[in-house]
Amino acid sequence: MAPGRLSPGGGMGLMDAESIQPILFWILAGVTGGCAIAVVLAQNIVRCAVWLLLTLGGTSGIFFLLGADFVGAAQLLIYVGGTLVLVVFGVMLTAQGPFITMKIGPAEWAVATTVGLLLYAVLAASLWTWQAGPPNERMDDSHHSLSSTVLGEALLNVDKATPRSNLAGMPDSAQARPRKQMGYLLPFEIVSVHLLVVLIGAAYLARAKRRRGVAI
Amino acid sequence: MSAFFSWLSESWSYYWPAIIAVIAAFLLITFMLLGAIFSVWLERKVSARIQDRLGPTRVGGKFGWLQTLADGLKLLVKEDIIPTSADHLLFRFGPYIALVGSFLAFVALPFGDNVVAENLNIAVFYMLAVMSTEIFGVILAGYGSGSKWALFGAMREAAQVVSYEVPMAICVLIPVIVAGTMNLTTIGRQQTGMFWNWYLFHDPFTFCAFWTYFTCATASCKRAPFDLAEAESELVAGFHTEYSGFRWLILFMAEYGSMFAVSGIATLLFLGGWNLGILPFELSETWLGWVGNLINVVVFLVKGFLLVFVMMWVRWTLPRLRIDQVMMTCLKYLLPISCALMLGVSVWQLIFPGGVLPLGPRPGWWNAAGAPAMVGH
């Protein structure tokens, strides 16, 4: 697949981008990555949750940038509006004093930083040496977001939802391999019921009980 | 000269999408500001008339048009007070998160036929999603204030808003099932023509869904009778006890903004959106293009603010509910009702897929392209 159109000026400056996708990407990636690092560095647990909120918001923006509108909105609705509210409630319920912080020693910080940087170097190096087939295409404005209709049709295993293609790593065959007959509706239902069961279990597990050794 | 213009268009064409985005954002935030100013004035007049008094009558003529402007100026020059026990970062941060959550909802809200900042395919879902992030502003504001009244108010309010999102989303789903798309522009186009095309009158389930949705929307905007987070008689002022001046203004801009956003969703999903309802054709396609669009926008704004007026009317009429009554209303009444309505509308769509009476938008002399597409890729 040919890479995106290059401007007649040549070169690799920002002006040569055909769109504002690079600007958006760097802003969103900066917010997401910076706030993720802030999550690690924050000592106060409430501020940690706030940086996590911004990281999740930035991730949702990345999803919108990648053309996954539905997933981005679902991330905001479920993750930010549900899971993170749960986490913040947990923080408030277990806070033992105003803005208490739990510090770790400098030796632990040194070890953690070293291991973290090593892990990131390993992951980045593996990306550099990985040849995934056709060269990665550039982002430009010509890609349209996936509509929810396509997602719904894929759930119901409609064959025309997305074109069939040869998956890499499967045994070779001349024709495109057929998609599984199931569609994704059954796993979706299973996951929904699973979530319901888990939430009921969690609510039961966390019910108010008499504290051991403390009279109520 | 032409060389200059061609150089200008060539070098600026890379940034054209960014410039358009900035202009659209500027227009939307101006609308939010003016809408908030208008809503505050409307609230004071409505509350005054319901309480048998006059309200603002001095600033700006007989009706006190500029009262809110004067109030805003006062708030801008007020001293910026931050309590000593407050967490500085969270205290400053909270109102802006609420404002961002409220503002992002306007990006996908169409004011007229294709008069929208971004015509998202999942517009309604997106609006619900971003408005659900607004609660974080409230939580941070309440916690960051370092005062127990603020914290209690914020926690009660978080529980209330998060609980009411569930029946609200189900009630939004009901006209989406009828329409077959979540694209608000398409849903508006499907209701062109006379007012019996509106989804409010499509079947009894959507009719009930409108009232249920409006109740849930009032609760999720923290408006009375569900406003125990701001309950003046109980919690001083709830989560915004410690806020004064400009930050309080931001919190209230967010509140009135989200009030208009949920009213806008109700207008588009149930009340026909920008369609006038008394003309059998679509204005922006028959008359002079931009005049029709202008009339559509005005009709949408009138309908939206009418629903905001109803919210205010309800606020000053009904007494406040207790927190346990609020949660009981949501979980024991509104949630089963909305689930039953969704079941009903699904069965209705199975039995009468094309509607009961042949009164839908028909291809005709006003629209040479035929009936609008129901499901789009």
Place this chain on the structure above:
Amino acid sequence: MIADISLNHYLLLGALLFVCGAVSMATKRNAIGVLIGVELVLNAANINFVALARFARDAQGNPVFEVEGQIFALFIIVLAAAEAAIALAIVLNFYNNHMTVDVDTAEELKG
């Protein structure tokens, strides 16, 4: 590299989130801090899924995982919500028993 955003950029961002989550899981003393690290790791996986959904192409240039990537991301979001709920319930029980959420005090099963 600055103006040509391709798949590698998104995978590197996912790797950064993953590393931050892993370090957070390892170093935080507050149990809820560990839970926050888990959420970061799951979000990193989500970014990878959606980026590959957008960019992965087979030899003929057809998109391979366009829909599957997004559906998997949705599954992960839902399952992360379930897992966070259970983790918080466990943390609350721990708090009720020990009056603290410091994981360094969880030594009853040690040695």
